[in-house]
Amino acid sequence: MPRFLRVKNFDRYQHYKHRRPTWIKLYQSMLDDGPLMALGETSRYIYVGLLLLAARTDNKITTDVLFLAASLHIRDVGDMEMCLKELLSEGFIEIFTLAQSKRLSLAQSRAVGLLRVEKSRVEKSRVEGSADADASISLAPPTPPAGRNGPGKTEWPDQFAFSPRHEAIASGFDLNVHREFVAFRDKAQAHGWRYKNWDAAFRNWLNKAVEIKEDKRR
Numbered sequence: 001m002p003r004f005l006r007v008k009n010f011d012r013y014q015h016y017k018h019r020r021p022t023w024i025k026l027y028q029s030m031l032d033d034g035p036l037m038a039l040g041e042t043s044r045y046i047y048v049g050l051l052l053l054a055a056r057t058d059n060k061i062t063t064d065v066l067f068l069a070a071s072l073h074i075r076d077v078g079d080m081e082m083c084l085k086e087l088l089s090e091g092f093i094e095i096f097t098l099a100q101s102k103r104l105s106l107a108q109s110r111a112v113g114l115l116r117v118e119k120s121r122v123e124k125s126r127v128e129g130s131a132d133a134d135a136s137i138s139l140a141p142p143t144p145p146a147g148r149n150g151p152g153k154t155e156w157p158d159q160f161a162f163s164p165r166h167e168a169i170a171s172g173f174d175l176n177v178h179r180e181f182v183a184f185r186d187k188a189q190a191h192g193w194r195y196k197n198w199d200a201a202f203r204n205w206l207n208k209a210v211e212i213k214e215d216k217r218r
Helices: 030-033 041-057 063-070 078-088 096-104 107-126 166-174 177-191 200-218
Strands: 001-008 093-097
Touching: 001 041, 001 166, 001 200, 041 063, 041 078, 041 107, 063 078, 078 093, 093 177, 096 177, 166 200
Parallel strands: none
Antiparallel strands: 001 093
């Protein structure tokens, strides 16, 4: 079954309800949107471009990266692909099928709710200045930040487990979340890592694993 991209919460940008708009609304509050402004410059540009494409396609955007790069005038297709992955992992867009758009199962609805709660909690952590909530990607294996023994940081919590959001990130990039979680836990315990936000730390681990995987394919 064909898959499409769609912009989450796209309704807020529309002014027509029953036909394709010739223009969309962009609110000044976007400048104060922490998660949006935390994206890379190219990802922010592509997000606005996807809003325009969503208006043109009734929010059923092709997953053809070459077509998207040409439509948004992105010269480097690799940049386009990486930015789409960032937007997917940060929850600005999602992949769906037409069958899924018509009906969400109860389990899926609950999962979406959990993801929203988790995203809200991480965003609150960012506002409070948690350095560990940084979702940037680098090729190096994750290492504890400077001053890892600072106030509020704890060693590995025995009750910590991966969340539905972690599963969504892993499945979206063809990673085995169980294998990544075990590797993350073993390394954290072996090196005595300490974090304020273990959830964000594991999310960073997954994001870095994605880039390492992509780098090996090149």
